[in-house]
Amino acid sequence: MGSERRELMKALGARLRGLRAEAGLTGAVLAQRAGVGQPTVSKVETGRMVPSADVLDRLSRALDLDESTAGEVRDLLAAVASASDFEQPVSGGAPAGLTVDEEVRSARLVRSFQCVVLPAMLQSAEYARHVFESAPGTTPEEVGKAVAARVERQSVLYEPGRESVFVLTEAVLRTWPGTPALMLAQLDRLLAVESLSTVRLGIIPWRRPVPVLPRHGFTLCDQRAVVVESFSGERVSDDADELASYEEAFSRFEEAAVFGEEARHLLLLVMKEFRDLGDTLTP
The missing domain is CATH 1.10.260.40 (lambda repressor-like DNA-binding domains)
Incomplete structure (x- = not known):
């Protein structure tokens, strides 16, 4: 900075x-x-x-x-x-990845699309640890603090008066760090969050073509800002034209996704596959 x-x-x-x-x-x-x-x-x-x-x-x-x-x-x-235009941590600060948490904390309507990594607000502690550890130049202390902050901020999912809509590709469910056991716990969390009245979770199945070829994940906070995520950091924009472009992209991804019972069925199917994978990896 x-x-x-x-x-x-x-x-x-x-x-x-x-x-x-x-x-x-x-x-x-x-x-x-x-x-x-x-x-x-x-x-x-x-x-x-x-x-x-x-x-x-x-x-x-x-x-x-x-x-x-x-x-x-x-x-x-x-x-x-x-x-x-870029939000980056100051020297000695937490790893990149917390800007989206702060923006989400202040929003009443959150819409997040992801094509590789799970949305920040849905990550388990262990999954988040792998996310932060993958960022260049991080220390174990910084990662620990970042994970704790992320988990604490996820409490907004349970607050009345807020609405969160998450859309992810099926590839996100199958791009896994750590172990199959980690992913089983993570997918179980998705099932629990999906049942909340304040949350809508949609998945674009692999059998459906994506309406727009995704290049990265992004999160819309109310109708005031978009957090564009990359490997090394995040960029926050309130430019009207850019916001309109991401609003339109999210709408198209949302239309392609399945929600409710179909999404739960897909989550359970992937969980079964991770269980089977875990069995094959057990010595």
Whole structure:
């Protein structure tokens, strides 16, 4: 991350921290009023995280800022965004892969498409560990912290008033790290999550052609931002044209997917195959 962007992030965080102090609020109270996680407030105020426009608006309303001051903090956010389009961890931070978790935490509607790796919010701890360990330059300590943070943020799946729609190709279920036992536990988690009233899980079976050839996974957060995921990091965009393109792509993937009983049947079928594979690998 460039020094200019880092300094702008710190300036935005310091301004919000000062406004919170002037309002006589603790970080926990501000987080509750704004409807965001307390870690989000802490990371924004210390310059370790760039808030989305939606999160900043929530914080501004919770602080009861006048239009002039609210405009000032929006301008600071715009300056951070213009310094770089990419969200990357600062030196010594957690591995790439947590930006999507933070964006999802602040969204009421999440739509995620994946073609290789399971969506972040659906990963078991052991699966997530393999994901973070595969990122270049990570340390065991960073991986451990990243896994813990990811698992903690998955609590949003159970919160009323939120909706999460996940669409994945069947290839995601068959691209596995670790052992068949790890994948059996992971697929069992998918079955449990699929039953939640706040979640819709769709799978594009291999027998159906994909409507658009996927190049990478992405996650839409409300209708304000898209997190585009790559091997080495994540990029957050609120560009209207880019958002519209990803909205259209997700709709087409969603139409090609099976949901409900068909999706559960496919999950159970893949689980059986992993059991059989595990038996063949047992000495």
